[in-house]
Amino acid sequence: MQLIMKTxxxxxxxxxxxxxxxxxxxxxxxxxxxxxxxxxxxxxxxxKSVRYFGSGDYKKYLTPE
Numbered sequence: 001m002q003l004i005m006k007t008x009x010x011x012x013x014x015x016x017x018x019x020x021x022x023x024x025x026x027x028x029x030x031x032x033x034x035x036x037x038x039x040x041x042x043x044x045x046x047x048k049s050v051r052y053f054g055s056g057d058y059k060k061y062l063t064p065e
Contacts, residue, residue: 001042001054001055001056002056003051003052003054004041004052004053004054005052006050006052008058009033009043009054011062011063012033012041012058012061012062013031013033013041015061015063017035018033018034018035019033019034020032020033021034027046028044028046029043029044029045030042030043030044030045031043031045035061038055039055040054040061041058
């Protein structure tokens with residue numbers, strides 16, 4: 001997984017072909033985005049820190065703007 005920009009994460013999340021799952025545990029929240037059964041991106045929120053990660057080939061799942 002590598003760091004990606006928020007706009008790229010939002011692009012993956014709003015795509016109708018992708019599904020996402022949210023998990024909250026105390027101060028930590030994780031949002032995972034899947035294409036079929038494969039994890040392609042995730043967002044980690046811990047207190048006030050937000051980080052976006054994408055798999056090595058996440059760019060092929062982005063929709064053109």
